[in-house]
Amino acid sequence: MSDNSNTPHPEAIDSTPQNTEEQAASLASNDAEALAQVRAELAALQAKSGELADQYLRAKADAENSRRRAEDEISKARKFAVESFAESLLPVADSLEAGLVIKDATADQIREGAQATLRQLIAALERNKVIAIAPSAGTKFDPHHHQAISVVPSEQEANTVVGLLQKGYSIADRVLRPALVTVSAPK
Numbered sequence: 001m002s003d004n005s006n007t008p009h010p011e012a013i014d015s016t017p018q019n020t021e022e023q024a025a026s027l028a029s030n031d032a033e034a035l036a037q038v039r040a041e042l043a044a045l046q047a048k049s050g051e052l053a054d055q056y057l058r059a060k061a062d063a064e065n066s067r068r069r070a071e072d073e074i075s076k077a078r079k080f081a082v083e084s085f086a087e088s089l090l091p092v093a094d095s096l097e098a099g100l101v102i103k104d105a106t107a108d109q110i111r112e113g114a115q116a117t118l119r120q121l122i123a124a125l126e127r128n129k130v131i132a133i134a135p136s137a138g139t140k141f142d143p144h145h146h147q148a149i150s151v152v153p154s155e156q157e158a159n160t161v162v163g164l165l166q167k168g169y170s171i172a173d174r175v176l177r178p179a180l181v182t183v184s185a186p187k
Contacts, residue, residue, distance in 0.1 A: 133168035154184035
């Protein structure tokens with residue numbers, strides 16, 4: 001019995017080489033399928049990569065075009081803002097020239113012409129958001145809008161405007177020139 005148990009069965013011997021060949025064929029088939037699947041995945045990823053590269057280049061071009069358009073718009077806005085301001089000053093220049101043409105003008109006529117021209121200038125400045133800063137006496141000193149030229153003894157509370165030496169101007173809430181003032185000294 002030991003002979004029977006140790007001796008391989010003839011069908012088992014015959015089937016072993018076939019099983020090995022079948023296994024090899026099966027492995028080769030699996031390898032071919034896996035290789036085909038990897039190649040398909042690679043092709044899909046390459047296509048996706050190409051698509052993303054194309055989208056990137058388009059987005060980059062769009063961003064560059066937007067940047068150029070914005071720069072052009074800013075340039076035009078500056079140009080036309082200056083143009084608008086200059087246009088509003090033309091009547092002032094016309095008035096000054098008209099005043100200089102009059103040879104025999106009296107002092108009163110010159111004064112009236114100067115006052116009318118000043119009104120035109122102030123109106124032109126205000127249309128362009130240039131506003132005078134002219135604090136009256138007794139106004140609290142504001143270092144953002146006023147520049148103290150001197151401190152003088154006064155009966156007023158400390159750090160209040162005593163006198164205006166020169167108007168200041170602001171444009172759109174930005175100080176172009178602070179008002180020059182004298183302020184009261186601490187008691």
